[in-house]
Amino acid sequence: MSKTDTRFAGFKIGRRTFFNRLWAVLGLAALAEFGWLGISFLASRRDRNRPEREVGVVDAGEISMFLPGTVTAVPQGQFYLARLPDGGFLALSRTCTHLGCSVPWDEEKGAFVCPCHGSTFSLTGEVLTGPAPRPLDTYPVRIENGMVKVDCAKARRRDRFLAEQATRI
Amino acid sequence: MKASRQSITDFILHLHPRTVPYPTIRFRLSWGLGGMAVVLTGLLFLTGALLLLAYRPTLEEAYGSVRALGRDIPLGYWVRNIHHASANLLAVVVVLHLLRTALTGAFGPGRRLNWTIGLGLLVLVLAANFTGYLLPWDQLAYWAVTVSMAALGYIPLCGDWLRGVIQGGPEIGQATLSNFYVLHVAVIPGSLLVLLLWHFWLVRRAGGLISASEGGEPIRRIPVVPNLIAREAAVGLSLVAFVLFLAMFWNAPLLEQANPGMSPNPTKAPWYFQGLQELLLHLHPVFAAFVWPFLGGAALLLLPLIPGSALPGGVWFGSERGRGLAAWAAGGGALLAVAAVLADNALRQPGVGMAAGALIARGIVPTSAVILLAAGGYWLLVKAANRTRAEAVMAGLVAGFAILTVLTVVGVFFRGAEMHLVWPWHGTGGSL
Numbered sequence: 115m116s117k118t119d120t121r122f123a124g125f126k127i128g129r130r131t132f133f134n135r136l137w138a139v140l141g142l143a144a145l146a147e148f149g150w151l152g153i154s155f156l157a158s159r160r161d162r163n164r165p166e167r168e169v170g171v172v173d174a175g176e177i178s179m180f181l182p183g184t185v186t187a188v189p190q191g192q193f194y195l196a197r198l199p200d201g202g203f204l205a206l207s208r209t210c211t212h213l214g215c216s217v218p219w220d221e222e223k224g225a226f227v228c229p230c231h232g233s234t235f236s237l238t239g240e241v242l243t244g245p246a247p248r249p250l251d252t253y254p255v256r257i258e259n260g261m262v263k264v265d266c267a268k269a270r271r272r273d274r275f276l277a278e279q280a281t282r283i
Numbered sequence: 284m285k286a287s288r289q290s291i292t293d294f295i296l297h298l299h300p301r302t303v304p305y306p307t308i309r310f311r312l313s314w315g316l317g318g319m320a321v322v323l324t325g326l327l328f329l330t331g332a333l334l335l336l337a338y339r340p341t342l343e344e345a346y347g348s349v350r351a352l353g354r355d356i357p358l359g360y361w362v363r364n365i366h367h368a369s370a371n372l373l374a375v376v377v378v379l380h381l382l383r384t385a386l387t388g389a390f391g392p393g394r395r396l397n398w399t400i401g402l403g404l405l406v407l408v409l410a411a412n413f414t415g416y417l418l419p420w421d422q423l424a425y426w427a428v429t430v431s432m433a434a435l436g437y438i439p440l441c442g443d444w445l446r447g448v449i450q451g452g453p454e455i456g457q458a459t460l461s462n463f464y465v466l467h468v469a470v471i472p473g474s475l476l477v478l479l480l481w482h483f484w485l486v487r488r489a490g491g492l493i494s495a496s497e498g499g500e501p502i503r504r505i506p507v508v509p510n511l512i513a514r515e516a517a518v519g520l521s522l523v524a525f526v527l528f529l530a531m532f533w534n535a536p537l538l539e540q541a542n543p544g545m546s547p548n549p550t551k552a553p554w555y556f557q558g559l560q561e562l563l564l565h566l567h568p569v570f571a572a573f574v575w576p577f578l579g580g581a582a583l584l585l586l587p588l589i590p591g592s593a594l595p596g597g598v599w600f601g602s603e604r605g606r607g608l609a610a611w612a613a614g615g616g617a618l619l620a621v622a623a624v625l626a627d628n629a630l631r632q633p634g635v636g637m638a639a640g641a642l643i644a645r646g647i648v649p650t651s652a653v654i655l656l657a658a659g660g661y662w663l664l665v666k667a668a669n670r671t672r673a674e675a676v677m678a679g680l681v682a683g684f685a686i687l688t689v690l691t692v693v694g695v696f697f698r699g700a701e702m703h704l705v706w707p708w709h710g711t712g713g714s715l
């Protein structure tokens with residue numbers, strides 16, 4: 115015992131301590147390797163849940179179907195088409211910007227009301243009451259031959275409502 | 284025969300010390316909470332194994348296979364109810380067990396590591412509950428994943444990456460369900476088992492439960508077999524009987540199949556996260572979903588490292604005086620929480636969103652206020668009222684727990700449609 119100990123005397127650590135530290139280092143290395151393995155395995159699956167169908171441009175309908183000051187749900191694009199009182203069109207995402215619940219339009223209150231934490235949004239998608247941190251996202255709207263078309267590929271984030279976000283005839 | 288009986292005794296003694304201090308077998312020291320947690324975990328493993336036989340983790344079949352439990356499999360729903368009841372009771376029991384440990388001074392030197400492992404177990408139990416919540420793929424499940432995944436996204440720097448990894452893509456779908464399934468039936472139970480054995484072994488190494496010294500006399504010790512074992516069996520078996528009975532009437536919920544287009548109103552988190560959901564109503568999401576839980580977790584983790592933070596062992600609240608202080612702290616914390624909820628409710632008028640300035644108004648200001656309040660309370664107790672540091676820490680813990688309880692109760696019973704405050708007897712029911 116004491117013989118072997120003297121070999122490590124220069125390091126000022128005993129044989130037992132030396133091995134204990136060695137095991138600890140090896141153990142941690144193994145743990146790190148497993149962690150890395152797990153994460154890279156998971157990360158490789160990152161784009162498994164692609165949207166079922168490629169949503170591109172959705173035909174919402176003819177202009178005349180939408181009266182100023184109304185909101186129409188367009189299920190095939192998962193958005194709301196809002197027609198502002200001045201006749202402009204705004205396509206609003208139905209996903210709450212707080213934690214992702216889907217917000218229904220409440221006709222009586224004239225507002226979108228989120229069932230999860232009670233955020234409310236105006237016709238233009240602006241936050242009326244929190245906790246939502248920013249207005250509802252929008253999709254680009256085009257008007258072609260009297261038809262309203264919405265490009266659902268990518269939602270646009272915004273900090274506030276600006277008049278130029280709406281598409282006018 | 285003798286040999287085999289001896290081997291059973293020896294096995295028990297691997298988990299328990301041979302003798303324990305006499306005062307620790309008093310029921311009112313521990314309330315048997317640790318033992319109850321073990322029994323519930325056992326029930327969960329057993330019923331979980333049965334449920335695995337019936338459940339199919341695919342988007343198409345998950346919902347149907349859970350519903351079929353009630354129709355096609357004899358007593359299938361009872362098994363699911365036992366699993367559900369045990370899981371919910373376990374969440375209550377482990378939190379009470381944590382409080383018991385802290386309030387009888389059992390996180391001091393010699394038990395520090397075990398406190399940390401206990402916190403790890405608490406996280407695992409909550410994670411097990413939550414991942415299980417999602418498996419039936421009904422409306423409750425779907426919206427709970429949606430909200431929790433969005434909350435992950437608020438973690439600074441790595442939030443979006445983490446969300447993508449756990450969700451398995453930009454949308455919630457099959458990969459999400461698979462991830463949660465594997466977590467629920469393999470990763471979490473496996474880790475739980477390892478930590479659990481370590482937890483028991485450390486209790487054993489510390490010489491059993493914490494106990495008060497009996498004046499100057501040496502503590503009397505009594506043999507574990509049969510004294511402790513008999514008591515454990517009594518608590519365990521009564522609990523099993525109670526849960527089985529409860530599961531006959533308390534049905535595990537199953538709403539309609541998941542519908543990504545429509546959130547139920549109100550959409551509520553499972554009750555053990557209602558406190559958190561209540562915070563989400565009042566604070567900026569970065570603070571409610573990340574900063575506050577992080578600070579709370581860090582405080583619990585660091586507690587035993589503060590010198591002199593543990594009460595004298597084995598006596599509830601440290602002393603008679605400590606009990607009075609705890610009562611004041613609990614009352615104060617509860618009042619504070621009620622006042623804060625009502626005040627914020629009154630202030631939240633139309634036009635007050637959570638836009639740019641909200642990070643300060645609904646994040647930094649309330650957080651600083653809470654930290655100042657805690658520091659001020661500590662200073663008053665230790666410097667002005669001459670209490671020990673351990674007593675001040677205990678008061679803080681009790682107050683924090685009272686606040687969390689009030690928030691949970693408000694969330695579960697007093698929030699109705701669109702999360703407005705309602706009286707429970709007028710409300711539209713919650714989620715449990």
Ligand code: FES
Nearest residue numbers: 210212213228231
């Ligand atoms: S998800 Fe809409 S308010 Fe929280």
